[in-house]
Amino acid sequence: MDTLAMHISNGIINGPVAAVFAAFALAVLALCVVRGRQDLDERLAPMAGLVAAFIFAVQMLNFPIFTGAVSGHLLGGALATMLVGPWVGTLCVAVVLIVQALVFGDGGVAMLGLNITNMAVIGTAVAYPLVALLLRLLPRTVSGLAATAVVASVVSVLAAAMGFVVQYWLGGTTDLGSGLVGLAGTMAGVHLLIGVGEGLITATTVVTVAKVRPDLVYALRGRRIVTPDTPQVPAAGGAR
C-alpha cells in the first residue's frame, strides 16, 4: 500500500453505502452552491480559490503525532469556514478532495462521497456554529480568535473522524463486531491529537490573515479585533 494515502481508499466501505453518501454529498454541495452564491462577490471568489489551493498545499504536510509511527494532516473545514464562510468553505474542501481523488489517486473515486461528507460537510458544519458562538463569547482579541480556531478545529476533526466510524458501522467491509468500539476509540484518540495540530495551523493562518487583511476573514465580518496596534478608546465606564 502506498504511504501517502490520506483519505478513505477503495474497498474500505461497501458500494451501496458509498453510493448513498455520494448522493448525500451531491445534494449538500448543490445547496452550498445556492447559498454560497450570496456570499460570493468578486472579492470572495479569488479568496475562496486561494483557500482551496492553500488547503491542498497544507494537506500535503503530514505532521508526526507523538504516539508513534502515526502522522496527521489538516482537513481544513475549520480554516475554510473561518476564512470564507460555511457554504463556500464546504465547496473549497470539496474541490480539494475532488482534485486529489481524480488527479492524485488519493481517496478512492468511488469513496468520494464519503470523504466529502466527513471532511467537507461535517468538518465545516460542526466548525461554523462553534466559531460563531466562540467569537461572541471570547474577548475580541487575537488570542480570542486563535482560541476559537483551535477549539473549532479540534471538535470538527473529531466529528469528521466519527463520521467515518458511522460510515464504517453502516458499510465497513471487515466485520469488526464489537471491535467497532475499539476503532471508534482509536480514531478518536488519534484525531484528538491531529485536531490540536490542525488547530495550531488554523489559528496561525487565520490570525495572520486577520492581521494583514481583517476584511478578508469571513468570521470577522461586522466585528473588530483589538490588537496592540489598534488605538483603544475606552468607552465611558471602561467596559468593552
Added chain:
Amino acid sequence: MSGGGGRVAKRSNLFVLGGLLVALLLAGVVSNFASAHPDGLDSSLREGCVFDADDTIVGGSCPAQQAREHELADSPLADYGVRGVDNEYLSTGLSGVVGVLLTFTVGGGLFWLLRRRSDGGVARSAASGDEADPTPGGADVSATADGRR
C-alpha cells in the same frame, strides 16, 4: 463607491497572489519534509495487522486488508509524484506545485463563475467586459478601468 470597490478588489488580488506563493512554497518545498508515517485514518485501519518492511500485510486481520487499488492509480500524478521524474524531492515538489495551481484554477474559476454579479457590480462588469473573461484576473482589469478616484 464603485471606485473604492475596484481598489479593494485590486488589493485583494495582491493578497491572493501572495497567499498563492506561500501555498506553492509549502506544496513545492516544505512537502518534502512531511511525515511519511500512515495518517490517523490509515493507522486506525491497519490496527490488528502485521506489516513487513515493504509495508505489505504479512499477518493478522484489519480493515486495511480490504483496500483495493485506486481507479486512477496510473494517473501521471498518482501518489503525489510526477511519473518519469526520478528525483524524489523534485517529483513530490513538482506534483505539489501542479496541485496548488490546478486547485486554484478549478476552485477559483468555479467560484468566479458562480459569483454574484448584482450590487453595483453590474455596471462595472459590463463596462470592462469581464463577463467574457471568467478568470480571477478579470477583477484587476475592472479595477484599473475605474479604480482611481
